[in-house]
Amino acid sequence: EFYSSVDSMQDLGQLELELLNATRSYLKAQQQQINLYRKFVEQLKREHVMAMDLIDLDEYLGHPLHAFRLIKRLVYDWDALHAPVVENKPREDYRQVVDSLSKEVGFPDLSELQGAVKGLARLQRVYNFTAPDLADGIINGFFYDSEMDWRDCYEIGVQLFDLGEHHRSLEWLQEAFRLLRANPEMKEAEKPQFIADIREYAALANFELGKPTRAGTLLEKVLQTEPTHPARHIQKYVDYRDLAGSNKHEKEPSWFGNYSRLCQGRRLPEKGSGTSLRCFLDGKRHAYFTLAPLQVEQVHLDPDIDVYHGILTLDQIDSIFEAADKQEMTRSGVAGDGGTRTVVDLRVSQQTWLDYESPIMKSIARLVVFISGFDIAGAEAMQVANYGVGGQYEPHPDYFEVNLPSDFKGDRISTSMFYLSDVEQGGYTVFTKLNVFLPPIKGALVMWHNLHRSLDVDPRTHHAGCPVIVGSKRIGNIWIHSGHQEFRRPCNLTSDSFKSVAYRE
Numbered sequence: 121e122f123y124s125s126v127d128s129m130q131d132l133g134q135l136e137l138e139l140l141n142a143t144r145s146y147l148k149a150q151q152q153q154i155n156l157y158r159k160f161v162e163q164l165k166r167e168h169v170m171a172m173d174l175i176d177l178d179e180y181l182g183h184p185l186h187a188f189r190l191i192k193r194l195v196y197d198w199d200a201l202h203a204p205v206v207e208n209k210p211r212e213d214y215r216q217v218v219d220s221l222s223k224e225v226g227f228p229d230l231s232e233l234q235g236a237v238k239g240l241a242r243l244q245r246v247y248n249f250t251a252p253d254l255a256d257g258i259i260n261g262f263f264y265d266s267e268m269d270w271r272d273c274y275e276i277g278v279q280l281f282d283l284g285e286h287h288r289s290l291e292w293l294q295e296a297f298r299l300l301r302a303n304p305e306m307k308e309a310e311k312p313q314f315i316a317d318i319r320e321y322a323a324l325a326n327f328e329l330g331k332p333t334r335a336g337t338l339l340e341k342v343l344q345t346e347p348t349h350p351a352r353h354i355q356k357y358v359d360y361r362d363l364a365g366s367n368k369h370e371k372e373p374s375w376f377g378n379y380s381r382l383c384q385g386r387r388l389p390e391k392g393s394g395t396s397l398r399c400f401l402d403g404k405r406h407a408y409f410t411l412a413p414l415q416v417e418q419v420h421l422d423p424d425i426d427v428y429h430g431i432l433t434l435d436q437i438d439s440i441f442e443a444a445d446k447q448e449m450t451r452s453g454v455a456g457d458g459g460t461r462t463v464v465d466l467r468v469s470q471q472t473w474l475d476y477e478s479p480i481m482k483s484i485a486r487l488v489v490f491i492s493g494f495d496i497a498g499a500e501a502m503q504v505a506n507y508g509v510g511g512q513y514e515p516h517p518d519y520f521e522v523n524l525p526s527d528f529k530g531d532r533i534s535t536s537m538f539y540l541s542d543v544e545q546g547g548y549t550v551f552t553k554l555n556v557f558l559p560p561i562k563g564a565l566v567m568w569h570n571l572h573r574s575l576d577v578d579p580r581t582h583h584a585g586c587p588v589i590v591g592s593k594r595i596g597n598i599w600i601h602s603g604h605q606e607f608r609r610p611c612n613l614t615s616d617s618f619k620s621v622a623y624r625e
């Protein structure tokens with residue numbers, strides 16, 4: 121699976137480059153062969169013409185040298201020509217390159233395309249991007265030199281229709297229509313057939329959206345210009361499909377409003393703003409920070425969420441990637457019912473796990489210990505994740521609460537999330553119940569507690585990774601468990617979990 125991570129998309133980029141090179145050599149080799157054939161044919165033709173024109177054929181063939189040459193040509197020369205034509209070595213070579221690329225890298229299939237389209241649709245939904253803007257290469261107000269043509273828009277419209285996103289499908293089909301009509305490169309006479317294809321899908325989408333009249337008009341237009349268009353069978357589809365009740369509006373979940381707003385970097389309209397939040401240098405937390413104090417940015421109090429800037433050096437980050445690259449990245453799952461892992465759209469990223477054996481990982485674990493004050497014993501390995509096109513992680517808590525994994529003691533008491541990359545646009549971490557959004561900053565660490573002192577879970581910590589708009593987002597998570605912290609963070613005598621009761625769903 122490629123679309124769920126930008127790193128694996130690079131494999132596809134490489135794949136296309138190799139295809140391009142192979143095609144170029146194929147064309148060159150074929151051209152050389154053809155030139156050779158042409159020369160040969162020209163030569164023969166000259167001989168033939170001479171024979172016909174100058175003397176009659178009998179006389180020509182009566183000449184022993186001519187007879188010899190005719191026979192020789194048929195025995196050797198034509199054969200030498202036939203063999204490569206039939207064999208076509210350049211084509212064989214080309215086929216081999218394609219075969220081996222397909223074995224080594226693998227070509228993406230339709231489900232990959234749908235994944236990428238879903239990612240685009242997700243961006244539109246969360247950030248309110250319009251199809252015309254995206255098609256013009258305008259993303260979030262920034263112009264990227266990457267306009268789409270009508271075919272791209274049509275393909276997105278078709279895929280969205282198949283995914284059941286009829287509103288958005290229509291939006292892209294309209295864009296395809298607009299671009300096709302304005303396309304100066306295509307002959308006017310060629311346009312109607314494609315316009316009919318667009319209208320066919322637009323009719324289907326309108327049917328699904330409960331607008332049969334509009335759909336009917338579109339169909340009529342299709343059949344006026346293209347009477348034999350397959351769209352004439354649509355009525356059957358419509359009759360077959362019971363459309364009563366299919367016009368349900370895809371309703372967004374309750375958290376969506378906050379999520380979308382925070383992802384866009386807009387605060388929720390709430391009275392209490394974080395005026396008492398501070399940024400400060402902390403050289404006292406541990407002797408380790410005496411000479412290079414921690415650069416702390418408070419982003420929330422109670423529950424405390426702090427960003428520690430400049431924690432990892434570029435070298436450290438590079439070696440994390442090096443170690444992660446050696447392992448196979450897999451599509452991220454989330455803990456599902458019964459502790460099994462499922463791959464779902466709520467989390468679109470790839471991940472791998474790194475233990476704390478290497479010197480670099482040891483030093484990173486030590487940093488987490490010094491900053492958090494926790495014992496790293498019983499912590500999970502660092503989870504390194506990479507988000508792809510529209511990659512995201514919908515609101516969730518990091519604690520398990522139920523179905524605790526048996527290989528760890530206690531629940532995830534704290535999260536230490538390292539940002540391993542900057543993200544050009546999007547990809548914020550947001551706390552949907554706390555009015556907090558954090559743009560990723562390479563080398564920074566975000567830390568918070570998922571459990572109250574009483575070790576009850578703290579639902580206020582629900583958070584999410586927003587869809588990546590442009591760029592590649594990489595993070596590293598270290599989850600420390602409550603099992604080994606008796607001396608580090610003893611429970612209070614009175615429970616403090618009442619604070620978060622109101623935040624339970």
Ligand SMILES: O=C(O)CCC(=O)C(=O)O
Nearest residue numbers: 513548549584585595597
């Ligand atoms: O990507 C993010 O910003 C959040 C990731 C996250 O919450 C997680 O991996 O548990």
Ligand SMILES: [Fe+2]
Nearest residue numbers: 516517518583
């Ligand atoms: Fe999380």
